Amino acid sequence: MQDWLVTGGPPEPERVMAPDSTSRVLLAATSRALRGRDCADLAYLPLLTRFRGAPEPVRRAAVARAGTRAALAPPQVAEVDVEAVARWIVDHYPRRDYPGVVIGSPHGAAVHLATALGVPWLPAGFEISVQWPGGAVDDPARALAHGSRVAPGLLAANPAAIAVRQVHDPAGRGVLAGATLTLFVRWSRLPDAYRGFLRDRLAPATPVLLLRDARTWPVLDAGGGHTFQVGAPGSGLDAAELRCHSDLFDRVLRSVGGDGARWDPPAASCPDAYAEHGIDPGLETSLRDWLAGAGRPLHRVLFTRPDALSAATADVYRLWLRAAGKSGDRAVVECGRQLDPWQVVRAGLVPYWCENATRRSVAGAELWLAGSSAFSSVDVLPDPPGMASPVLAGLPQWRAAASFGRRRGAVDRLAARGYPTSAVPTRHATEVLRNQPYDLPAPQRLRIVDALTGLRDSGTQQGLLIC
Structure with missing residues (x-):
């Protein structure tokens, strides 16, 4: 054999x-x-x-x-x-x-x-x-x-x-x-x-x-x-x-x-x-x-901390949306493979991405939300890792991130139902984000010079080096 x-x-x-x-x-x-x-x-x-x-x-x-x-x-x-x-x-x-x-x-x-x-x-x-x-x-x-x-x-x-x-x-x-x-x-x-x-x-x-x-x-x-x-x-x-x-x-x-x-x-x-x-x-x-x-x-x-790049990029998105006359007032916290960049732009959302479902990664999202001007809504899309582990964020921590929404905060129900062992494909994030109100037309393409300026303004104090 x-x-x-x-x-x-x-x-x-x-x-x-x-x-x-x-x-x-x-x-x-x-x-x-x-x-x-x-x-x-x-x-x-x-x-x-x-x-x-x-x-x-x-x-x-x-x-x-x-x-x-x-x-x-x-x-x-x-x-x-x-x-x-x-x-x-x-x-x-x-x-x-x-x-x-x-x-x-x-x-x-x-x-x-x-x-x-x-x-x-x-x-x-x-x-x-x-x-x-x-x-x-x-x-x-x-x-x-x-x-x-x-x-x-x-x-x-x-x-x-x-x-x-x-x-x-x-x-x-x-x-x-x-x-x-x-x-x-x-x-x-x-x-x-x-x-x-x-x-x-x-x-x-x-x-x-x-x-x-x-x-x-x-x-x-x-x-x-x-x-x-x-x-x-x-x-x-x-x-x-x-x-x-x-x-x-x-x-x-x-x-x-x-x-x-x-x-x-x-x-x-x-x-x-x-x-x-x-x-x-x-x-x-x-x-x-x-x-x-x-x-x-x-x-x-x-970057030496992935949450620093996530936070700075989310801030760049908020400025980009507001420059296009949109509110930039609705956030989505994504995780791992639970993301859909096209639906984020279509809905005019501000995206923050967690590397995974560990306590440290979710804590980065909480810190960014706590330090940002309040969002009217915060949707949270956990990515269940498929195993139970003491290093993982529990559902209370995910709910704490969602609670920063001034009018509405929601943790995706399907992901939460069997967390942390449930199976959730990437297309599920698409289904959730499709339910967000459309905010069209999409902004004009972001210029690299504006992206770099925004990353530098927001991320330098968080440890980003732009050169």
């Missing part, structure tokens, strides 16, 4: 880019918005939210099997063509001239900015899920060993084009962390497909906006362009809690079927490396050099 599933032949790009990844849903949402479409056809259910109602041990086993079926077999990883993936990404967008482009880290605010600007969003990398036969959520050392057998083939097949960051995160991926490996593939030079897009689809002298997640995390350099990371900044835990067996992490590990007594992560060699959603320095250098030769300006936005 084989240890993994092999389908034969190089994997197609749509199978390479992990369907559960944030980048994938953000790419789908942006490309639809630029076509004047909403996300009503995005019916994918994240793996962790499936098999609801089964006894927990049975559900964990079923989710692990589903994750294995969806992941690439280890031999297929060495056949991945990252240029083919870049072409597949670019082909999501209509073939026409654009007034710019947003490139960078996955973040819902990047999608909302791109939609307001009328430009594409191109990710600085993508995520691959790889089968891990006999894996365990509480054995990061064995995850590294398996990754060290898989990653070199991917790097050798795409020489000098990528760097690979392996992440073992039981808090964020639950039982899937014991059934599959997660590889974040980051371009270390500008892909040819991106070069062609910049050359052929941008109007002359139009700018490029680079959004860079500058969060840091302890990392082990496994050599040859392969690095290894235990946990992640968005997990709701600090790096020290994963290494010192904190009570909170032990409870998280038990909630996904692990045992803290077996947890022994490899020591990090780089205590302050950029985390998994960071941009490889080689890509930024390559992009800067190409743009200088083409006479196009580059603007960079760096």
Whole structure:
């Protein structure tokens, strides 16, 4: 019997880019918005939210099997063509001239900015899920060993084009962390497909906006362009809690079927490396050099807290709406894959995006709402992660965010009904936002110079760096 599933032949790009990844849903949402479409056809259910109602041990086993079926077999990883993936990404967008482009880290605010600007969003990398036969959520050392057998083939097949960051995160991926490996593939030079897009689809002298997640995390350099990371900044835990067996992490590990007594992560060699959603320095250098030769300006936005970019983008939207004669008085708090940038613009809403459903992420939304001029209504769209965990926001915290609505505050009922394990696809956010009153016509396209001014005015004090 084989240890993994092999389908034969190089994997197609749509199978390479992990369907559960944030980048994938953000790419789908942006490309639809630029076509004047909403996300009503995005019916994918994240793996962790499936098999609801089964006894927990049975559900964990079923989710692990589903994750294995969806992941690439280890031999297929060495056949991945990252240029083919870049072409597949670019082909999501209509073939026409654009007034710019947003490139960078996955973040819902990047999608909302791109939609307001009328430009594409191109990710600085993508995520691959790889089968891990006999894996365990509480054995990061064995995850590294398996990754060290898989990653070199991917790097050798795409020489000098990528760097690979392996992440073992039981808090964020639950039982899937014991059934599959997660590889974040980051371009270390500008892909040819991106070069062609910049050359052929941008109007002359139009700018490029680079959004860079500058969060840091302890990392082990496994050599040859392969690095290894235990946990992640968005997990709701600090790096020290994963290494010192904190009570909170032990409870998280038990909630996904692990045992803290077996947890022994490899020591990090780089205590302050950029985390998994960071941009490889080689890509930024390559992009800067190409743009200088083409006479196009580059603007960079760096953030060390995702809530800072969410807050500043929401403030930019409010100013943009009011400049168009609209009230800018209704807010929507989105989360994870629960977003629809086209419906947000159609309804004239001010969008704030939470990275996930952790307490820390929702607290960022509460702080922004508390510090903003009051909104007449606040709609909240939680994204149930598919597992119970002590790091997650409870429904009372989501309701507290909604309570900032002066006349109306609402937490989506369907998401709340089975929270945090219920299954809610992206199209559900579309259905909710379609019920918002129309506020048409949509404002004239936001100019990049105005977006940068707004981000600088609102975000500098929150830690955004615009240069």
